[in-house]
Amino acid sequence: MLGERALRAAVVGCRMGAIHAQILAQLAEFDLVSVCDLDEPTAQKVASETGAPRIYTDYARMLEQERPEVVTIATPTALHAAMTFQAIEAGVRGICCEKPMATNLADGREMVELCRKKGIALVVNHQRRMGADLVAMREAIEQGEIGELLAIRAHCAGDLLSDGTHAVDSALWLLGDSEAEWVVAQIHRQLSPSFSGFRYGHPVESGAMVLVRFTNGVRLELFTGDFRDPLRAYQDYEAFGTKGRLWRVGDKAQPNLFIADGTGGDWVAQRTPDGLRPVQQEGKRRGEWRPVPLPMMEAAMVRVYRQLARMIWHGEDHPLAGEKGLRGLEILMAAYESARCRRKISLPITQDAFPLELMLREQGELP
Numbered sequence: 001m002l003g004e005r006a007l008r009a010a011v012v013g014c015r016m017g018a019i020h021a022q023i024l025a026q027l028a029e030f031d032l033v034s035v036c037d038l039d040e041p042t043a044q045k046v047a048s049e050t051g052a053p054r055i056y057t058d059y060a061r062m063l064e065q066e067r068p069e070v071v072t073i074a075t076p077t078a079l080h081a082a083m084t085f086q087a088i089e090a091g092v093r094g095i096c097c098e099k100p101m102a103t104n105l106a107d108g109r110e111m112v113e114l115c116r117k118k119g120i121a122l123v124v125n126h127q128r129r130m131g132a133d134l135v136a137m138r139e140a141i142e143q144g145e146i147g148e149l150l151a152i153r154a155h156c157a158g159d160l161l162s163d164g165t166h167a168v169d170s171a172l173w174l175l176g177d178s179e180a181e182w183v184v185a186q187i188h189r190q191l192s193p194s195f196s197g198f199r200y201g202h203p204v205e206s207g208a209m210v211l212v213r214f215t216n217g218v219r220l221e222l223f224t225g226d227f228r229d230p231l232r233a234y235q236d237y238e239a240f241g242t243k244g245r246l247w248r249v250g251d252k253a254q255p256n257l258f259i260a261d262g263t264g265g266d267w268v269a270q271r272t273p274d275g276l277r278p279v280q281q282e283g284k285r286r287g288e289w290r291p292v293p294l295p296m297m298e299a300a301m302v303r304v305y306r307q308l309a310r311m312i313w314h315g316e317d318h319p320l321a322g323e324k325g326l327r328g329l330e331i332l333m334a335a336y337e338s339a340r341c342r343r344k345i346s347l348p349i350t351q352d353a354f355p356l357e358l359m360l361r362e363q364g365e366l367p
Contacts, residue, residue: 004313006031007093010068012059012083013037014046016098017074023301025050029309030070036062059083063090070094070308077162078201081107084122088114094121094312096304100165100332101325103202106352108329112322121311123304123318124325128166128235129173130307131300133257136292137239137246138174146241146261149175153221153240155232159204160187161332161356164224166235169328171212171220174239177324178214184344185210185335187356188227203356203366210335231276247289249277255291265290 009030011017014037024032036056037043043055056062063071063086071087073080073095081102087095095115101124102108115122128134141149152174154167172178187205191197195206207225214220223229229236233250244261258267258278267278268287278289297303310316334345336355340362360366 007069008033009070010034010062010066011072013074014042017072018046020072020074021046021050023305027305034062034066068092072096074098076200078103081111084111088120094308096123096125096308098125100161100329104354105330105333108326112326115322122322123308123320124322126166126169126320127300127304128170129319130303132294132297133248134170134173136294137248137257140246141174146246147243149218149241151219151240153238155223155228155236156234159199160208160224162199164222165328165332167222168331170237172328175214175218178216180331180347181213181215182344182346183212183331183334183338185338187339203360212331233275253277257292258289259292260288
């Protein structure tokens, strides 16, 4: 089709960006022209694995010399916004920014607005919403297989901004990107020899508990870090309806999506060496859960990039469009602001700074 020539692509950040580079190198929609990392051996390794012809250790120099049409930003979170602004200034046509898009709302809003004004396709890589399991989970909810949706409960290790962002985005996906009405949250931060209180260039907490009410009445309960249920897998999501439940048992279990709707199945939730999850029963014993069939589709990250190409070529929408990433970032910032102010925060919020940084400064823990 006219205009569908391969897009010159470059990746900055070759640790998390390695998988991005591998996918870009495989897809006909893209021509991977270069990779960039401050550590030259890391960049060289990814270039060798993907066939990228040139490596850089200077991002600005790569943008100037390669003139890429698409840039993937897979650097530490604290660098996402500044590197996005550099790519915008360099005249790219599309940006895939790793999650979270920024560490504060001011930067996130500017990223979205500048890309909108300049006609640049911006996606934030919450790739789970494009995976077959979450596609099937949303479809089951929309078809009423568990009745009216009442609540979603999510657990994940890590911190709220780095890891909880996936859970918030997945909940938004399951809710059809419904608007959040208010957020209330609490965090704690306990430093130790094994926990510096910083990650990816910004401060983080040890654990967080978050409650979000959406305008459609559904609530999200989110537990991260050491507040999560330790028996639950990473990115464990459970949806509660008036007629049953859906349970996504993390990323790694196979199968990992189950339904309990009163009709029974041959799987029973049990404690296993891998945590709490449904286990198939032998013989005639009946259980509560049964697997949900998943649609056949390409891997989530492949779908992310194929749709990004169509977004650039034809102006199509994208499930990971920057506006959707910004909506999740606002929920995260509202959670931190709630913990800082010790009250429920109504959305939209006006706090442009990173509330956790403000809190730590107020407590004398940051200059």
